[in-house]
């Protein structure tokens with residue numbers, strides 16, 4: 001008997017799940033089953049954007065890619081620029097040797113390239129605090145291995161402007177900072193504030209120092225929390241160094257005389273740059289602070 005459209009029929013027709021013979025095509029003989037297939041497009045997009053980045057832990061991903069830690073001497077202790085064998089001595093490397101830097105020591109997890117770059121971008125744009133924490137803990141290990149003090153340390157993340165924080169939805173640098181603080185067993189202080197300016201990524205290298213200059217300051221009352229301590233400034237990516245320079249400057253110049261014992265700068269990824277770093281003006285910061 002032929003079934004009319006919409007007519008209730010019981011029992012339902014048996015689903016033919018027998019294997020298909022070579023060349024056989026069952027076609028659209030089970031239209032109801034086909035309608036019940038879920039729409040995969042939006043879910044696949046969510047899986048790619050949200051679930052894949054955490055499907056494999058950050059540390060494991062970086063280990064697999066060989067980006068989980070650098071050999072001793074892979075970067076300069078003063079400016080964290082990549083150096084080759086014998087290119088660095090106690091006064092720094094060719095990029096920083098004849099210049100003063102406004103911090104005492106620079107460390108990094110690695111060069112901002114390959115898998116490390118992918119992970120940093122995911123932490124930056126997918127709002128995963130846990131992945132940021134994982135990166136921070138690895139950076140904390142680098143700091144410990146580099147001889148960071150075990151006591152009297154305060155972790156200060158490079159701040160994000162309120163406007164950018166609202167747009168991003170998460171302060172990923174603070175998440176990295178929490179990982180560093182957790183690994184070092186040190187407190188974290190959001191000691192700096194920042195006025196909104198165009199992203200450093202959108203301005204030319206030569207304009208970056210001017211773009212960030214004067215935009216950060218020490219919060220009122222934050223000087224007491226850094227006085228006599230080793231401040232570990234934490235940032236995600238360093239290219240020209242202008243942001244860390246401005247942050248160091250604000251710590252030295254603010255605080256009503258509450259100077260830190262030392263400043264370490266800890267960056268997850270340092271952009272490989274051919275030629276010399278733009279470190280002009282570093283001497284002025286130290287001189288002004290004295």
Ligand SMILES: [Zn+2]
Pocket residue numbers: 076077078079080081092093094095096097
């Ligand atoms: Zn150097």
